[in-house]
Amino acid sequence: MQHTIEELEELARKCRIEIIKMVYRAQAGHPGGSLSEIDLLAGLYGTTMRVRSDDPDWEDRDRFILSKGHASPGMYALLAERGFISHEDLKSYRVLGGVCQGHVDMKWCPGVDFSAGSLGMGLSYGMGCAIAAKLDGSERRAFVMLGDGEIQEGSVWEAAMAAAHHELGNLKVILDRNRIQNDDFCETQMRMFDIPAKWRAFGWNVKEIDGHDMNEVVEGMNYLAETNDGPSILIAHTVKGKGISFMEDNPSFHGAAPNDEQYALALSELGVEL
Amino acid sequence: MAATRDGYGQALLELADNEKVVVLEADLGKSTKSLHFRKAYPERTISCGIGEQNMLLVAAGMASSGYIPFASTFAIFTERAFEQMRNGVARPKLAVHLCGSHGGTHTGTDGSSAQSIEDLAIFRTLPNVTVMHPSDEVSTRILTKRLATSTNPSYMRTARNKTPVLYDDVPEDLIQIGKGIELKNGTDVAIISCGVLVSESLKAAEILAEEGIHATVVDMHTIKPLDTDLIDNVAQRCGCIVTAEDHSIIGGLGGAVAEHLSMTSTTPLERVGVKDRFGESGQSDEMLEIMELSAPHIVKAARRAMQRK
Numbered sequence: 001m002q003h004t005i006e007e008l009e010e011l012a013r014k015c016r017i018e019i020i021k022m023v024y025r026a027q028a029g030h031p032g033g034s035l036s037e038i039d040l041l042a043g044l045y046g047t048t049m050r051v052r053s054d055d056p057d058w059e060d061r062d063r064f065i066l067s068k069g070h071a072s073p074g075m076y077a078l079l080a081e082r083g084f085i086s087h088e089d090l091k092s093y094r095v096l097g098g099v100c101q102g103h104v105d106m107k108w109c110p111g112v113d114f115s116a117g118s119l120g121m122g123l124s125y126g127m128g129c130a131i132a133a134k135l136d137g138s139e140r141r142a143f144v145m146l147g148d149g150e151i152q153e154g155s156v157w158e159a160a161m162a163a164a165h166h167e168l169g170n171l172k173v174i175l176d177r178n179r180i181q182n183d184d185f186c187e188t189q190m191r192m193f194d195i196p197a198k199w200r201a202f203g204w205n206v207k208e209i210d211g212h213d214m215n216e217v218v219e220g221m222n223y224l225a226e227t228n229d230g231p232s233i234l235i236a237h238t239v240k241g242k243g244i245s246f247m248e249d250n251p252s253f254h255g256a257a258p259n260d261e262q263y264a265l266a267l268s269e270l271g272v273e274l
Numbered sequence: 275m276a277a278t279r280d281g282y283g284q285a286l287l288e289l290a291d292n293e294k295v296v297v298l299e300a301d302l303g304k305s306t307k308s309l310h311f312r313k314a315y316p317e318r319t320i321s322c323g324i325g326e327q328n329m330l331l332v333a334a335g336m337a338s339s340g341y342i343p344f345a346s347t348f349a350i351f352t353e354r355a356f357e358q359m360r361n362g363v364a365r366p367k368l369a370v371h372l373c374g375s376h377g378g379t380h381t382g383t384d385g386s387s388a389q390s391i392e393d394l395a396i397f398r399t400l401p402n403v404t405v406m407h408p409s410d411e412v413s414t415r416i417l418t419k420r421l422a423t424s425t426n427p428s429y430m431r432t433a434r435n436k437t438p439v440l441y442d443d444v445p446e447d448l449i450q451i452g453k454g455i456e457l458k459n460g461t462d463v464a465i466i467s468c469g470v471l472v473s474e475s476l477k478a479a480e481i482l483a484e485e486g487i488h489a490t491v492v493d494m495h496t497i498k499p500l501d502t503d504l505i506d507n508v509a510q511r512c513g514c515i516v517t518a519e520d521h522s523i524i525g526g527l528g529g530a531v532a533e534h535l536s537m538t539s540t541t542p543l544e545r546v547g548v549k550d551r552f553g554e555s556g557q558s559d560e561m562l563e564i565m566e567l568s569a570p571h572i573v574k575a576a577r578r579a580m581q582r583k
Contacts (some may be wrong), residue, residue, distance in 0.1 A: 059340075106338075106366055113338070115366040118357060124328040125362060128335020128343075131320060135296070135341070142335075155358075158325035162332070165323070 003046045005214045011081055012042040012214075016243050017270050018077035018090055024263045026094040029102070032253045033147060034074035036178035036211070036238040041078045043217035044143060044174065048225040053083035056110040060140050063129045065114040067122020068147035068176065069103040070255070075112070076100045084111030120153025122146065123173065127163050130171040141170040143224070149181030152190045157202070160231075164203030169228035173204075174220075176211065178240040180251050199233050211236030244269055275436040278469075279375045281414030282432050283307025286344055288415070289422050290315055296336055298322055298345035300329045306346035306375040306432070326351050330358035330370065337368035342422050349374030349390035349431050356396055363427045364400040370428075371421045377407070377431035378520030379548060379565050380470045385555040390431075391548045394468075395525025397429040398498045404428040404451060405498040407519070407527075409472035412441040413495055416449045424451065431469065435558045438473045440493070454501040456508075460488030463576045464508035467518040468494050468527050471546070474562065475518050477569035482576055489576060500530050502538075509541040514579035516544045518572050520562070523547035542582035544575040 003011070015038045023029040045051070050062045066075050076093060079085045085099060092098025099109045103117030114125050126144035133140045150156065163171050177195070179186050186192060196206045207223045209216040220234040240254065241247025244266045247258075258266055264274055287310050289295045297319045303309040312319040320336075322329035326347050333343035352359070352374040363370045379389045398405050404426050408414040414432055421428050440457065441449065448455060454466070458479050467475040472493045479489040490508050494501065509515055515535070517528035528545030535541055548565050562568040 115361070118361040120327075121331050121358060121362050124331030124358075125335040125338075127328070128332040128337075129339055130335075131332065132336045132339030132341055135318070136339070155325075155327040155331075158323070158328035159331075162322055162325060162328055166320070 005218065008042050008046045008218070009214050011046060012039045013270060014081055015042060015074065015077035017267065017272055018080060019073040020244070020258065020263065020266045020270065022073045022076065022090055022093040023257045025091065027257045028094055029073055029257060030070040030255045031073065031247060031257070032180065032240040033068060033071035033176065033178060035242045035244060035247065036240045037071050037145060037176045038074045038077070039212050039214060039217055040145070040174050040176065040236050041074055043214060043221050045078055045082055047218055047221045049143065050140070051111070053111070056084055060138050062140050063113045063126065063142045065122040065126045065142065065144045066104050066116055067144055068119065068150055069116020072100070072102065072104045075104050079109070079111045085109065119147070119150040120155040123156055123159035123163070126171055127159055127168060130168045131166065133170055141172060144171070144173045146173055146175050148175060148177045148179065148192065149186055149189070151192065160199065160202040160204065163231040168231050171231040172224040173231070173233040175233055175235045176238055177235055178238045180240040180249070180254060182254055184251050196235055203230060205230060205232035206235065208235045208237065211238035212242055276411035276439050277434060277436045278408055278411055278414040278432040279307045279434065281408070281411035282346070282373055282375070282418050283310045285415045285418035286311040287314060289419055292342065292422060294340060295342045295344065295422060296320065298329050298333050298343055300324055300326050300347040300351065302347050305348065306373060308344070308346050326355040327358050330355040330372065331362045333370040334362045334368045337370050342369065344371045344373065346373035346375060348388060349377035349393045350388055352429065353390065353393060353396060359397065360400055364402045367402045368427060369425055371430070372428065373430045373432060375432045376434040378433065378470060379553040379561040380520050380558045381434045382558045382561060383555045386552040389553040391522045391553070392525070393429070393431055394497050394521050394527065395529065398525065398530060402426055403498065404496065406451070406496050407431040407469040408495045409469055409493050410437060410440040412439055413449050416446050417451060417495065420451050433470050437470050440472065452496045452499045452501060454504040455493040455495070456490060457493055458489060458491040460490045461511055462487045462489060463514050463516060463580055464490040464492065464512040465516045465518060465572060465576065466492045466494050466505065466508070466527065466531055468497060470520050471518040471567060474567065474569045475572055478572035478576065481569060481573050487576070487580070494527060497527050497530055500534060502534050505531060505534055506538060509535065509539050513583045514542045516546060516572060516575045516579050518546040518567070520567055521547055523549055542579050544579040546572050546575045
């Protein structure tokens with residue numbers, strides 16, 4: 001399914017509205033990382049991602065692994081916009097018995113391929129999916145979304161080294177480089193120095209983009225789709241809380257919900273008339 | 275005499291006809307005995323380097339794609355990947371089969387850093403996970419093969435060093451996941467054991483028999499799900515119980531039996547196990563002696579249990 005840049009931008013805008021609504025309703029959750037990743041999710045699902053909303057368990061679907069599983073509102077919003085779940089389901093975010101668990105969970109939500117919630121696990125899991133695809137002789141790929149703070153987990157680098165060793169051209173990573181983690185800016189919590197150089201040194205194909213410029217996002221997804229000589233990573237420079245003025249680049253909105261006043265302001269900034 | 279890890283290696287080879295069976299290694303295939311599978315089926319063997327956390331989740335990803343992964347390393351290093359087992363395997367109930375070889379103080383001269391004495395306890399706390407510690411090479415082979423059709427993830431501990439073969443000529447049906455095996459049927463005391471201490475328990479029963487004491491000996495190779503029917507049965511028949519394991523007295527087989535008995539009976543229980551301490555370098559027989567796990571110590575525990583009837 002091919003979309004224009006404008007259509008993808010509109011998809012992302014709709015998702016942003018749902019993200020804000022979910023977090024506001026639950027009065028909990030992670031808006032910042034959901035807003036930073038959402039243009040990337042829209043770009044991925046709107047271009048190269050091979051999935052079927054009417055058959056979410058289709059064996060030969062591409063896998064998508066949201067390793068930064070706390071940014072679940074972004075994933076749920078996208079799944080609703082793409083028809084995997086209903087907009088009514090979004091109201092179950094963080095609610096007892098709801099398909100929209102606090103962190104994305106494959107046992108609860110259609111279209112979710114990995115039970116996340118603990119950082120540093122998704123890349124290894126995606127590697128397993130990629131090896132299985134190769135053994136099956138299948139064209140399916142594994143896409144993994146990592147947070148930048150997440151790559152402070154040592155196990156990410158176990159996986160990075162192993163994926164290059166096994167020459168997994170069907171393993172593709174998108175790194176949401178939003179520069180903020182739970183407690184503060186990454187720069188104060190744990191400096192990561194030259195991130196692209198680190199991945200190159202581990203044997204990966206690397207491309208950097210502006211993760212909020214939809215032309216660059218689409219170009220990045222095409223790069224991932226076309227790069228099959230070993231694993232590849234798209235390092236997307238993003239802004240935490242992107243799209244909501246008071247959330248942008250603000251560590252306070254990593255894991256905090258807006259109050260009534262902030263909620264109204266956020267929706268108006270997204271073009272919603274209350 | 276044979277080592278249970280050899281039973282594991284043999285089982286993997288026998289399972290290879292199923293093309294969905296894959297093997298994952300963390301640079302210890304020569305030790306855990308998955309190397310035989312690797313040599314015969316290199317295309318279905320995934321080297322994860324020295325990286326246990328990654329290995330567990332690669333296995334999980336493969337299980338989610340329809341494969342039947344058997345991953346192994348030393349028992350002690352499986353503990354490093356506990357949270358991967360918890361969040362990435364047990365929680366989504368992906369049938370990954372993790373084998374920890376060289377478990378217990380019996381592993382010997384490598385010393386305390388290699389002697390896992392808490393693996394059974396920690397993996398037993400995880401919902402969905404089957405936990406086993408077979409006693410001999412034959413039962414290890416049979417139980418490993420049975421795992422391939424299980425829909426639950428599992429942790430199995432094997433041993434480095436040789437122990438007596440107990441099930442040479444028995445029908446395979448006798449050996450089932452979750453079913454303890456009565457090796458001796460007495461009425462004075464029941465010794466419930468697992469792994470390398472099952473043969474020590476049989477020796478203890480012989481010593482007791484010389485004193486006119488008739489012991490039941492149970493090979494409780496599956497610690498979870500625990501065969502509580504059999505425990506209730508031998509508790510009623512014998513009136514007192516001894517557990518014996520090469521594992522901490524906290525949380526392993528003894529802990530599991532104590533948890534069950536505390537709800538169902540007042541049967542006295544004595545636990546033989548590593549007494550909340552670490553080991554040291556020594557030969558297997560020396561370790562069982564210094565850690566107070568050998569047959570004479572099981573005998574003493576049996577006498578104590580009988581006095582408490």
